Amino acid sequence: MNGIVLQGVAFAVAGKPILHGISLDLQEQRIGIVGRNGSGKTTLLRLMAGLVAPTAGTVRLGGVDPAKDRRAALAAVGILFQNPDHQIIFPTVAEELAFGLVQQGLSRSEAAARVCAALEAEGRGDWAGQPVQALSQGQKQWLCLMAILLMAPGTILLDEPFAALDLPLQIRLTRRLAALPQRLVTISHDPAAVAGCDRVIWLEAGRVAMDGAATPVLAAFRAEMERIGGTDADADLAG
Numbered sequence: 188m189n190g191i192v193l194q195g196v197a198f199a200v201a202g203k204p205i206l207h208g209i210s211l212d213l214q215e216q217r218i219g220i221v222g223r224n225g226s227g228k229t230t231l232l233r234l235m236a237g238l239v240a241p242t243a244g245t246v247r248l249g250g251v252d253p254a255k256d257r258r259a260a261l262a263a264v265g266i267l268f269q270n271p272d273h274q275i276i277f278p279t280v281a282e283e284l285a286f287g288l289v290q291q292g293l294s295r296s297e298a299a300a301r302v303c304a305a306l307e308a309e310g311r312g313d314w315a316g317q318p319v320q321a322l323s324q325g326q327k328q329w330l331c332l333m334a335i336l337l338m339a340p341g342t343i344l345l346d347e348p349f350a351a352l353d354l355p356l357q358i359r360l361t362r363r364l365a366a367l368p369q370r371l372v373t374i375s376h377d378p379a380a381v382a383g384c385d386r387v388i389w390l391e392a393g394r395v396a397m398d399g400a401a402t403p404v405l406a407a408f409r410a411e412m413e414r415i416g417g418t419d420a421d422a423d424l425a426g
């Protein structure tokens with residue numbers, strides 16, 4: 188009941204098919220999704236979060252349809268977008284962090300108190316009134332993750348979380364994520380980023396090409412990526 192279950196999920200935009208007949212029962216704690224650019228990874232994550240509804244099939248998160256029951260979805264799942272600039276909507280750190288809590292039903296003063304305590308606990312109490320635009324990409328990524336953690340969802344969906352981060356920030360974020368009790372679903376086109384997952388799903392042109400333990404799936408994925416990389420033309424570009 189508490190996992191992510193997709194049955195016969197298809198998704199199309201303006202008649203263009205993007206995902207085809209995807210059925211997955213995801214109960215593991217650490218799940219990786221790999222695939223080439225345009226293979227449908229972000230679209231799949233958006234469906235899991237209920238940000239879009241499938242054009243066919245069903246998505247259930249902890250037993251509920253996250254596209255229909257938005258309040259339940261807000262409590263159950265958080266999504267960290269590839270680009271923090273697509274996620275941040277408020278001018279200051281404190282306002283950005285408080286937004287999700289208010290959406291979940293806290294009063295503004297309760298939310299402000301929780302934000303203050305969380306920033307203090309992170310040793311960043313002085314950040315509350317800071318303008319978000321003064322933060323670096325890595326700091327914005329941290330802010331988005333903090334906003335999700337404050338909402339305490341059971342599942343966190345991460346879309347290329349390391350893409351904009353330098354090596355020390357990647358190491359710190361990896362450590363932080365590894366310690367979380369939540370179920371994590373991490374998208375990457377870098378096999379190394381999901382090598383420690385309990386299960387890895389390889390998407391190819393909107394279909395599941397392989398699904399299983401990280402080692403065999405990533406070995407097959409890497410071999411295929413190297414084969415494609417060895418050719419000059421890219422006539423079979425996914426999407």
Ligand SMILES: Nc1ncnc2c1ncn2[C@@H]1O[C@H](COP(=O)(O)OP(=O)(O)OP(=O)(O)O)[C@@H](O)[C@H]1O
Nearest residue numbers: 200205222223224225226227228229230231425426
């Ligand atoms: N709203 C949309 N309108 C039209 N096409 C879309 C839309 N959203 C996604 N697509 C197309 O669907 C395909 C899959 O996109 P998606 O972003 O899910 O892939 P991805 O695997 O996450 O890619 P990347 O690794 O480049 O981020 C692409 O061909 C993309 O152009």
